[in-house]
Every structure is written in structure tokens, then in C-alpha cells.
Amino acid sequence: MLYIYKALENNGAKKEGTIEAVSMEVAVDSLQKRGLIITEIDPAEKESWMTNFSIGAKVSNKDIVVLSRQMSTLFNAQVSALKIFSLLSSEIENQFLRRALTEVADDLQAGSSISKALAKHPDIFSDFYVNMVKAGEETGKLNETFAYLADHLDRTYEVVSKAKNALIYPSFVIGVFFAVMILMFTVIIPKISIILLDSGQPVPFYTAIVFAISNLFVNYGIFILIGLVVVVFFMVRFLRTPEGKKAFARLKLSIPYIGDLYRKLYLSIISGNMNTMVLSGIPMVRAIEVTASVVGNDVYKEILDNSVVAVKSGSSFSQSLAEYPEIPGLLVQMIRVGEETGELGSILKTMAHFYEREVINAVDTLVGLIEPVMIVLLGLGVGTLLASVLIPIYNIANAA
Numbered sequence: 001m002l003y004i005y006k007a008l009e010n011n012g013a014k015k016e017g018t019i020e021a022v023s024m025e026v027a028v029d030s031l032q033k034r035g036l037i038i039t040e041i042d043p044a045e046k047e048s049w050m051t052n053f054s055i056g057a058k059v060s061n062k063d064i065v066v067l068s069r070q071m072s073t074l075f076n077a078q079v080s081a082l083k084i085f086s087l088l089s090s091e092i093e094n095q096f097l098r099r100a101l102t103e104v105a106d107d108l109q110a111g112s113s114i115s116k117a118l119a120k121h122p123d124i125f126s127d128f129y130v131n132m133v134k135a136g137e138e139t140g141k142l143n144e145t146f147a148y149l150a151d152h153l154d155r156t157y158e159v160v161s162k163a164k165n166a167l168i169y170p171s172f173v174i175g176v177f178f179a180v181m182i183l184m185f186t187v188i189i190p191k192i193s194i195i196l197l198d199s200g201q202p203v204p205f206y207t208a209i210v211f212a213i214s215n216l217f218v219n220y221g222i223f224i225l226i227g228l229v230v231v232v233f234f235m236v237r238f239l240r241t242p243e244g245k246k247a248f249a250r251l252k253l254s255i256p257y258i259g260d261l262y263r264k265l266y267l268s269i270i271s272g273n274m275n276t277m278v279l280s281g282i283p284m285v286r287a288i289e290v291t292a293s294v295v296g297n298d299v300y301k302e303i304l305d306n307s308v309v310a311v312k313s314g315s316s317f318s319q320s321l322a323e324y325p326e327i328p329g330l331l332v333q334m335i336r337v338g339e340e341t342g343e344l345g346s347i348l349k350t351m352a353h354f355y356e357r358e359v360i361n362a363v364d365t366l367v368g369l370i371e372p373v374m375i376v377l378l379g380l381g382v383g384t385l386l387a388s389v390l391i392p393i394y395n396i397a398n399a400a
Contacts, residue, residue, distance in 0.1 A: 003027045003043055007036035059097045059124045061157040065150050067097070072146035081142075082108045100124050113137060127290045128273055135280040145280065152276050159268055159356050166261075166363045166370075173374050177381065184385060186221065189214040192389050199396050210388045242298075249298040253326070261362045266300045267331060268355035275348035285311055299326060317344075 005027070007015050015036060019027050028038055067088065074084045082105060089101035100121045107117035115134035118125040129149060136145030193211045196203060203211070217224070238244040253259045270291055277287040285308055292304035303324050310320035318336035321327045331351055338347030 003041050005031060005036075005038060005042075006040040007031060007038050009037075010035055059094055059100075061153060063092075063094055063097055064124070064129070065153050065157070067092070068146045068150035068153065072143050072150060075143035075146060081114055097124065114142070127293045128277070131277065131282055131286065131290050132280055135277070135282050139281060148276055148280065152272060155356065156269065156272060159265065159359050162360060162363050166366050167258075169367070170370050170374060173378070177378055181381070181385070182217065185210075185214045185217045189389065190218055192393075196392050196396070201392065201396050203392055204388070206384075207388045207392050210385065246298040246302070249300075252297070253299060257366065261359065261366065262297070263326065264355050264358045264362060266295055266297050267328070268352055268359055269295055270300065270304070271331070271348050271352035271355055275345055275352050278348060279345035284317060288317070303327065 003019050005017060005019060009015055019030060028041060031038055031041075070088060071084055074087070075081075079087075085101050085105040085108060089098050089105055092098045092101060103120070104114070104117040107120070108114065113134075115130050115137055118133055119130045132145055132149055133142070136142040139145075189210060193214060196207070239248050252262045255262075273291040273294060274287055277290065278284070282290075288304050288308050288311065292301045292308070295301055295304065303321070303326060307317060307320035311317055316336070316339055318332050318339055321335065322329075322332045334347050334351055335344065338344035
């Protein structure tokens with residue numbers, strides 16, 4: 001990072017200039033070694049409040065993938081770790097990641113290992129990432145480790161984002177549908193109801209139901225809105241509790257078809273993380289613990305946490321998983337084969353690719369089904385509403 005300084009020389013003369021350093025402390029130390037007395041020093045690029053509080057300024061998965069590939073290339077070129085992090089911290093555009101890499105470089109200069117320095121930034125580098133780097137340090141294969149991390153994170157991001165994107169379209173359509181219905185019930189239906197009631201013609205029961213719902217929205221809409229806000233508030237608070245997180249995790253797995261998609265997604269994450277760590281030489285217990293922390297679902301986290309206890313007690317990983325219906329028999333059997341043959345890493349890699357393909361196929365099928373199903377359901381909803389209003393109007397026109 002570039003710093004602007006003002007200083008005094010030994011003869012009292014004033015001196016101004018700039019200096020490149022990984023941190024302010026290093027810059028001050030370098031200037032003092034030149035015999036200068038520092039009076040003022042500031043970063044050339046001052047951080048604004050937007051840097052610390054910008055909603056969209058987080059570190060994305062893509063940033064970490066690109067960073068990992070860059071580090072793999074530089075380690076492969078025999079560049080020192082300190083030089084790598086100093087270089088990358090000056091090139092990264094994301095302010096959050098730049099600050100983290102600068103602090104990592106400072107820690108490395110102070111004698112820390114790379115894994116310990118990265119572990120100080122858990123919001124950017126997960127337990128899985130840190131443990132993989134630690135394994136790379138122990139084996140002396142950091143270039144391969146960062147290449148593995150980039151490939152693994154890239155595949156995981158592709159699968160997870162594909163699953164999430166599949167739910168965006170129906171969520172948008174349903175949101176628009178409810179907005180249109182509310183507009184109809186609060187603006188259009190009240191005006192039509194006045195015309196129909198003033199005509200003196202009998203109103204069918206289904207039309208009366210529509211008018212009642214409209215009156216409810218018009219007369220008590222503010223109370224309904226307040227009630228929804230209160231319900232959402234307490235629901236969010238509940239979902240932040242351990243019980244709420246577990247209940248929501250089970251709900252996601254119990255939804256027809258969607259639950260099966262989520263189940264395959266979490267199984268692909270478990271298999272992929274375990275495969276990468278086992279092949280990197282990380283002990284089984286630690287690999288399970290790290291996978292539990294990054295799986296993203298409390299149900300599977302609890303299963304893996306219980307498996308850690310079972311494995312520490314002498315049970316095999318396959319035996320500990322066999323007790324849970326959330327873990328398919330196929331995965332349990334394949335893990336058992338891997339344990340017996342000593343090829344657990346390769347077996348888990350095969351299963352990871354299998355579940356990744358399953359997730360992609362399930363998402364493609366879901367996307368293909370969503371459009372016709374949504375058209376039919378929305379057509380029925382809008383058609384029922386229009387029929388309940390147009391039929392009485394038609395009757396009035398015939399009576400006239």
C-alpha cells in the first residue's frame with residue numbers, strides 16, 4: 001500500500017514523500033531506519049465510510065476462486081509467501097479482501113504461518129479453506145493445494161448457484177401474482193361491488209366471498225400489514241435461534257421435490273469437502289468437523305457432529321452415517337467400500353461428482369416443470385377471480 005509522509009531530517013529540514021509498504025508500521029519502521037523523524041503519515045487512498053458499511057462490498061466466491069488460482073500460479077513460480085500476499089494485496093480491487101490480504105502479509109512478516117494468518121479472517125476464509133492451506137503447508141504442496149481449492153470452490157459455487165437460481169423465477173412470479181391480487185381486491189373489486197349491489201340482483205355465493213375478502217383488505221388492510229410485520233419479525237427471531245435453524249433446515253428437506261434437491265445439494269457438499277480434505281492428508285476426524293461447519297444445513301451438521309463423536313469412540317465413518325435416514329444407503333455403502341480398500345478419497349470424489357450431476361439434472365427438470373405449473377396455477381387464480389365478477393355483470397346485462 002502507498003503511504004504519504006511528512007518527516008524531519010537530522011538537521012531539522014522538512015521532508016515529504018511517499019513510500020510503498022504492506023502496513024503503516026512497516027512504513028514507519030523503514031523511514032526511521034533512514035534517520036527520519038515522522039511527523040505525519042497517511043494512506044494515499046483513504047478509506048471512506050462506504051468501504052466499511054457498503055452492503056454490496058463483501059467478498060464473493062468468485063473473488064476467492066480467482067485469488068486461489070493466482071496464489072497457485074505464484075507458488076508454482078517459487079515466489080515467497082510474503083511477496084505473494086504483498087503483491088496481491090496491491091492488485092485486488094475488493095477493499096475488504098485487500099485489507100485482509102494486507103493484514104495476512106503483516107502476520108507473515110511477523111513470523112506467522114499462512115493458515116494461522118488466514119484463520120484470523122473467518123468471514124472470508126472458511127474453516128475448510130484454512131485447513132486445506134494448513135495441510136498444504138505440512139506437505140509442502142501449497143501450489144497444488146490452492147489449485148485444488150480453486151477447482152473445488154468453482155464446482156461448489158456452480159452447483160449451489162444453479163440450485164438457488166432455479167428458485168428465483170417462481171419466487172418472482174408468485175410475488176407479482178400476490179401484488180396484482182392485492183391491487184385487484186383493494187382498487188378494482190370495491191368499485192365493481194358497488195355497481196353489483198346497487199343493481200339489486202342476487203349475488204352468487206362465490207362473488208360474495210370475493211367481496212368479503214375485498215372488504216377485509218380495504219377496511220382492515222393496515223392491521224393485516226401490521227400483523228404480517230409482527231409475524232415476520234418474530235419468525236426471523238425464531239429462525240436465528242438453534243431450534244429455529246434446525247426447524248427450518250428440516251422444513252427445507254421435507255418439501256416435495258424441493259427437499260430432494262436440497263438433500264442432493266448437501267450430500268454433494270459433504271462428499272466434495274471430505275474428498276478434497278482426505279486426499280490432502282487431513283485426519284478423518286478433523287475433516288468431518290470442518291465439513292460439519294460448512295455444510296450449510298443444521299440437520300446434516302448435527303449428523304456430522306454425532307459422527308465425529310462416534311469415530312472418536314472407535315466406530316467407522318460409514319457405521320456412524322448408517323443410523324440416519326437422511327444419508328442414502330448408496331453413499332454409506334460406497335464409503336464403507338472406500339474404508340475397506342483404503343480408497344476413501346477416490347470414492348468420495350466419485351460420489352461428489354455423482355451428486356453434483358444429480359443436482360444439476362434435478363434443477364434442469366425443476367426449471368422445465370415450473371413454467372407450465374405456474375401458468376396453470378396463476379391462470380386458475382386469475383380466472384376464478386374474474387369469473388366471480390364477470391358472471392354477475394353478465395346476469396345484470398341479460399336482465400336489462
